[in-house]
Ligand code: ADP
């Protein structure tokens with residue numbers, strides 16, 4: 268298989284693998300992460316672009332939220348696929364990213380100091396903020412049947428504890444638990460620049476959200492300020 272065929276085969280593997288995921292983790296998320304990762308990598312000149320492309324395609328193939336307890340089994344499937352497609356030379360690097368990229372993955376292992384991981388992680392995190400990030404968050408919240416907003420709980424220790432216990436929270440509280448933190452977690456300066464605009468858009472959105480929620484009653488609040 269040449270490199271082009273390896274990319275096409277990987278695309279097909281990923282499409283099959285993503286069936287059953289929520290639509291925030293659909294093929295288009297993978298496409299956007301691929302574009303962002305290739306862009307960041309080109310600017311930063313960190314890794315071989317082919318490796319970036321294959322890793323971007325595979326990065327969510329073992330997401331613990333969906334694979335559940337079966338993440339070890341997913342790693343084996345992915346490992347098997349990489350070997351069969353003649354890409355054994357990049358297998359360890361790719362698996363290292365898959366095991367470490369997720370914000371929510373608590374069972375990380377491998378090397379967190381890898382440039383390939385920095386690039387994919389930045390791309391994945393950029394897709395969680397800005398207009399797309401907002402759309403994905405509310406989509407995910409709907410998928411989990413969460414409320415859009417719980418005025419009492421937003422950002423409080425109480426809500427964080429409840430999320431931990433039940434795995435559910437309002438989507439607005441997810442902004443405080445994750446989305447607003449992401450701009451400071453970017454690994455590369457290229458991603459930091461892209462994140463600044465997207466972060467500013469989150470703040471504009473929240474301001475308008477509270478204004479509408481409040482609607483002149485003085486009862487709403489804007490925890491950003
Ligand atoms: P990652 O792929 O970085 O691990 P997740 O898989 O946790 O991120 O999340 C995928 C998408 O779903 C992201 O856009 C994220 O912001 C969104 N999301 C995750 N958890 C929640 C939640 N509790 N409420 C709303 N959106 C969420």
Ligand code: NI
Pocket residue numbers: 296300326327391
């Ligand atoms: Ni992702």
